[in-house]
Amino acid sequence: MDKKIIAIIALIVIIIVGAGAYFSLGGSNSSSNVVSIGYMPSDHHAALLIANATNQFEDKGIKVNLVQFNNGGDLMAAMASGDLDVGYVGITPALSSIAKGVPVKVISSVQNEGSGIVVSNESKISDIAGLKGKQVATPGASSIQYMLLLYALEKNGLKKEDLSISDMKVASMVDALKTKKIDGIVSYEPYVTQPVETGIGKEIASSEDILPGHPCCVIVAREDFIKNNENQTKAILDIHENATKYIKENPEEAVKLLPSDLFKENIEKNAIKNIKFTSGIDDSYVNKVLDFMNIEIDMGLLKKPLTQAQIFQKV
Secondary structure: OOHHHHHHHHHHHHHHHHHHHHHHOOHHHOOOOEEEEEEOOOHHHHHHHHHHHOOHHHHOOOEEEEEEOOOHHHHHHHHHHOOOOEEEEEHHHHHHHHHOOOOEEEEEEEEEEOEEEEEEOOOOOOOHHHHOOOEEEEOOOOOHHHHHHHHHHHHOOOOHHHOEEEEOOHHHHHHHHHOOOOOEEEEEOOOOHHHHHOOOEEEEEEHHHHOOOOEEEEEEEEHHHHHHOHHHHHHHHHHHHHHHHHHHHOHHHHHOOOOOOOOOHHHHHHHHHHEEEOOOOOHHHHHHHHHHHHHHHHOOOOOOOOOHHHHEOOO
């Protein structure tokens, strides 16, 4: 047989086998593909954790790999490198990353508020002004907690140079406060309620006190993931909406579904009350984010405004 004919037949066989494998996997929208979702060990991301605990992804035919991060900056770095498809993350690192050209879009809100500033229970500090000259830890300079601290300082006539601000893993903050290695922490729930409930600390300002109703965490997804996996993306948003509704309607039952190695039920019952859980994107939420973005611009955390189209994508 002619060598050219043999080569053509071989090529056709390869194409047929490859196509068969592709369609047996369901193509690029395959439910057998593993979706990597980043999150932080926080009540802010309770909807994701509860959805996973109740097998909602599995029920939709989606295999997920949940990847834990200490702060939003690290999570967004993983989004930028393509190591994550989807992320539950603060709006501050999300906006910063989008401004730097990271190809992601906000596809849903997650929650508002839910952070706070806590000092040692034995401290004489009673308000924001009392933080002057003190050592305060946040999850990182790219975190929404850092932004809230700077905003609170500004409202009280202080600058970040008036105190010592350090980055710290959230899980280490309470022990550092207890052992007086630092004077205060700015954290997300339940690491605000935990030191208060255990007698280690006292809250001098909640995020509701600092910036009432502010947007906090959102769901972001890589643009290529959205484009190539529209059905999975819609399913993930449906799951988030269902889990969020469950938390709002059954808060005490919801806390029982959170990972016991991370969260204690007696702490959670109070911590979860400080979070306003949300889902979806509507005009009101878009405007809230744009207002928040303008505050960040005024504070120098963002260099220039982003358009609505740069930030959001409705799926």
